[in-house]
Amino acid sequence: MKYIEEFRDRALAVKLAESIQTEARAGQGRVYRFMEFCGGHTHAIFRFGIPDLLPPEIKLVHGPGCPVCVLPMARIDAAIQIAQIPDVVLCTYGDMMRVPGGKRLSLMKAKAAGADVRMITSPSEAVTLAQNNPHKQIVFFAIGFETTTPPTAVVLKQARALGLKNFSVFCNHVLTPPALAWLLESGKDQSADVPELDGFIGPSHVSAIIGTKPYEIAATAYGKPVVIAGFEPLDVMQSILMLLRQVNSGQAKVENEYARAVTREGNVKAQVLMREVLTLRDSFEWRGLGWLPHSGLRLNDAFSDMDAEQRFSFNVEDVRENRACQCPAILRGAKEPADCPLFGKACTPDNPIGSCMVSSEGSCAAWYSYGRGRQGN
């Protein structure tokens, strides 16, 4: 873990900030809008106070890459309904517990009312629970982008090998490239409520799995530069500088700032593993982005007996989001947390109204926790 310090060095940061400033000034007053796709980057940006080090010409636009944030309410309601079935134990990552579904019920509240919901930090805990509780139905509430998908695939194979009949997965895994494609396409459309961007800070951990190749279309078909960046603050600053240089020299290509972990092809083994167990859905709903074709995963036919959607029935109504909550627009990059009238007032991390205030990777939570856009205490 020695390397962490190295990437947070102040002297290096000052140097990078100077280079960014010089490069941005060369634009003679133009504004550069770069989207950090990943919530992990959003979090790092505020955690380390990076906006303080950037010139006003640079606008960072927060993207939809926060798995907790983009999950639509209907899926949360479905998870709550599954958890309420007698003898079901629903296992979930901590953040998901607090996300409000329709009627503002959350898994945490359902748990307090008697549903058996367990917080886990790794999906293998769910398998162990299934082994130890043969008379209970253990359901793993799987969410996340390509980073968290391989572990889900691993536990499915493990459960199969163990012959577990009481284990299933409620699969909500989503894919990065379709969301990026949607942003690029909508950004071209003047009437769509999506900003035109000058470039992307590409995901780090996701790219370690899928490689840099899937982003090439952004450069070739849409003329937008992409720089894959690590999650360390200096990685983020370096990637901003690389994006600026591309824009100023009229280039658009995929560059890899995070070469210490990311290759063009990605982790082929993990990709194969995912394909063994999971398959593309025709379409999946994203909060703020709507239904995107081929953007989500489900268990494939060979594993459908472990698909919680097949094993349990649930019946979710069409739910309306709180109309004042700007999460959908924030996830598209069209608005900022401060544009929401509820931010820091009715909506805080202790009492979240929208999903963006729940996960530490959510824009509203990151703004609030690190003091951006806040007036009083």
Add this chain to the structure above:
Amino acid sequence: MTLLQEKPLNIPQGRIDMTHGSGGRASARLIEQVFASVFDNPALAESNDQARLTLPEPGMRLAFSSDSFVIFPLFFPGGDIGSLAVHGTVNDVAMAGAKPLWLSAGFIIEEGFPLSDLDRIARSMAAAAHNCGVSIVTGDTKVVEKGKADGLYINTAGIGAFRAELDLSAKRVQAGDAILLSGPIGDHGIAILAHREKMSFAEPLLSDSAPLNGLVEHMLASGVDIHALRDPTRGGLATTLNEIAKTAEVGMRLEESAIPIRESVRGACELLGLDPLYIANEGRLIAFCPQAQADKLLQAMRAHDKGSEAAIIGSVVPDARHWIEMRTPLGGSRIVDWLNGEPLPRIC
């Protein structure tokens, strides 16, 4: 029944059953053989419904505190629920500048709990109490049906005494004070989480669970006008500083690079997605004193083994919003908020 009472408990193989909490012979036998035998002190030996105590000096003021311990797992690297229950309350009492003297111990035990574990925990409490110079003078044992508790919960309350002229209180913290921290943060919470996650590190990660009364005595002896002491347990350094800022109606400015954090704790936090500022500590304290005396206090802390890695981490400023602002290692700034509703697992 008489025969039963005389028979020693089968500590290696036995388990707690409902009779051990009934208040009858089985309870008496448990208390005698597991607790009283190791907590042994004159007040307890009187076997009354209460402990009768005498202040070391007349005119002293008392500090009184209580804490419940529901940590899981019961045994963890660097301690167990027993030693933690002693240290936790001893430290709360010591933060008033008081000398901790007496503890009570209440046990809520789940039916079926192994006697050997209970024995091990009682011995660990006795050793910890001895180490801190306190006596466990009164207690209580209850047994609940299987499934109604998770193994064992312990409540301890503690009383300490301090000279009446001493005034350590969050209310005395004021703009111009320096903020000192006695050692690296996050060791306890991360040791527990890492243990549960079966994570392993180059240097083994231990809880910092330890008594701080010795360090406090040493700090008071330095003659520095200490305004307040606090041990940043649940909610971590960040939450504790926010509590004090609110009580004292001040703001604080921290220097992130000055806050000591072990490499392994930092690494584990990266992996688990946690911020060490919010992780519980069980053997650290924060001190506030006038800026001009900060170096003197720092030297005093460093001269004691529980404060050898102490550091000055920031200062108190006037701020009507009561914000804790921190300069990041990069030179940017952020606020350090209260712990926000995260459902962290039971770590104390």
